[in-house]
Amino acid sequence: MTKQLTTKTLKPTARMWRAIQTRDASADGTFVFAVRSTGIYCRPCCPARRPLHKNVVFFALPAAAQQNGFRPCKRCKPDTARPSDPRVAVVARVCREIEKRITAESDALATTQAAESRLTLDSLAKSERVSADQLERSFKSVMGISPRQYADAHRMRHLKLRLAIGDDVTTALYDAGFGSSSRLYERAPSHLGMTPATYRQGGKGMDIQYTISDSPLGRLLVAATGKGVSAVYIGDRDAALKSSLEKEYPRATLTENKNGMKKWVASIVDHLRGHEPNLELPTDVQATAFQRRVWEELRRIPYGSTRTYSEVAKAIGNPQAVRAVARACATNPTAVVVPCHRVVRSDGSLSGYRWGTQRKQALLQSERSEL
Secondary structure (H helix, E strand, C coil): CCCCCCCCCECCCHHHHHHHHCCCHHHECCEEEEECCCCEEECCCCCCCCCCHHHEEEECCHHHHHHCCCEECCCCCHHHCCCCCHHHHHHHHHHHHHHHHHHHHHHHCCCCCHHHHCCCHHHHHHHHCCCHHHHHHHHHHHHCCCHHHHHHHHHHHHHHHHHHCCCCHHHHHHHCCCCCHHHHHHHHHHHHCCCHHHHCCCCCCCEEEEEEEEECCEEEEEEECCCCEEEEEEECCHHHHHHHHHHHCCCCEEEECCCCCHHHHHHHHHHHCCCCCCCCCCECCCCCHHHHHHHHHHCCCCCCCCEEHHHHHHHCCCCCCHHHHHHHHHCCCECCCCCHHHEECCCCCCCCCCCCHHHHHHHHHHHHHCC
């Protein structure tokens, strides 16, 4: 069963009930009330029909009501109300700032844990000119949860939406602003009631064989179907690589095959050593049409060369899709075969890389040295 991270409710008072019954506009900003039978929350002055007492719960902030699963009323628009209590107003602004920064992280498509480190209690407190301890206490007093818990819950809501519309797990986790799969999976069971792979609906599994071997950049997992390569991962631990494959292809039948993959493994290792610049291997991956267009363009980038995200977007005929191009690079499951490491920022600096920025730098240096 899914464990809902709920926020604090207010104890109803006679004054609050009176404000609802009389539709007192002067009470706006002091609380919102939610109706269990409709799943909607309102301002005290809302012109809608008055609910039964037994169905009503009270919250200090719209954000608290929404965290508990209630939707804002379309008539009174309670999510636009400004809190009258200065302390509550601070918490409201911090909630909006958390949502804003998480959205910015998703748009920037950061792919390392550094993405999440930007959203810290200290940075939030600094923006409100209070101490971190003061903000933590105020936030918990008003919301009933910590700023970090609120941020995680907001990311998880975004994740659910992405999974529900059919995104694969890796695409969804980066799009939701999670900087790493480990950060997501340690929280997923309590928030989703299951792993993200199980939560996702849709997508038929494939019959995938895989093997793991040594390479110049660490342990190398190569997985493929009879049609082509489905995954190329680079890491430090075999167990972590296998786990990533299971999360990437939750509905596939996975079988370890150490001997049947030798030819493709040898080609990839030779490429990493600089002995085979033109790596032309077929692929068989689950992807959207847009992802395929991006990955095909990446394979056209010459060995030892780089392109910016903007240049790739222009090359596929969609110059406005820079962020979407970055997302496609971040979720590429076939490292090296689809050379997403050859895409850099507009200033030439390295952006995040699914297998580590150090490996990205090593790949580029190795390719340039072989020219």
